[in-house]
Amino acid sequence: MNTLPLVSAWRLVGLIVVMSQLAGCAGLTNLTRPWTAPEVALLQLQPKALGLTRQVLVATLAVKNPNDRTLPIKAMTYRIGLEGQDVAEGGGALAQQIPAFGSATMDVEVNGSLLTLIQQLPVLALKNRPLDWNIAGTVTIADGLITLPYRYSGKIDPQQLRTGIKPTL
Numbered sequence: 001m002n003t004l005p006l007v008s009a010w011r012l013v014g015l016i017v018v019m020s021q022l023a024g025c026a027g028l029t030n031l032t033r034p035w036t037a038p039e040v041a042l043l044q045l046q047p048k049a050l051g052l053t054r055q056v057l058v059a060t061l062a063v064k065n066p067n068d069r070t071l072p073i074k075a076m077t078y079r080i081g082l083e084g085q086d087v088a089e090g091g092g093a094l095a096q097q098i099p100a101f102g103s104a105t106m107d108v109e110v111n112g113s114l115l116t117l118i119q120q121l122p123v124l125a126l127k128n129r130p131l132d133w134n135i136a137g138t139v140t141i142a143d144g145l146i147t148l149p150y151r152y153s154g155k156i157d158p159q160q161l162r163t164g165i166k167p168t169l
Contacts, residue, residue, distance in 0.1 A: 036067055040061055042135050060105060063152070065108060130155035
């Protein structure tokens with residue numbers, strides 16, 4: 001007679017264990033479901049510090065999350081080109097949460113090549129037509145467990161290379 005309550009108690013414990021494992025699997029599903037790389041666009045590229053030993057530019061990027069869940073960006077790398085020539089690259093840690101199907105604008109520092117910048121930026125900034133840009137790199141998410149490559153291109157107004165005006169999305 002005493003065994004019936006004991007069996008029910010063990011069933012309850014077993015049910016709790018199974019439910020907690022299923023809940024853990026649901027959280028793991030967010031990491032194992034495939035991710036789509038974000039869409040990355042160059043909005044602006046501005047000199048920050050130009051010297052003989054170091055050339056730092058600030059790139060304003062628009063990042064759109066095409067996923068149905070928050071994109072937890074932990075780090076990004078970037079290689080930026082204008083008119084078919086690489087002008088800057090960089091990367092580093094970020095703590096950016098982009099909501100599902102949302103977007104964010106972020107400023108990131110990139111390093112340029114002195115020779116390329118001296119030759120290209122003044123000429124490009126004076127052009128009276130949109131310039132071709134390209135950007136490629138990786139986005140690291142999920143505490144560094146997943147790296148997503150991206151590559152995009154588009155056009156940018158040369159004024160975005162010579163003014164401090166921030167474009168909008």
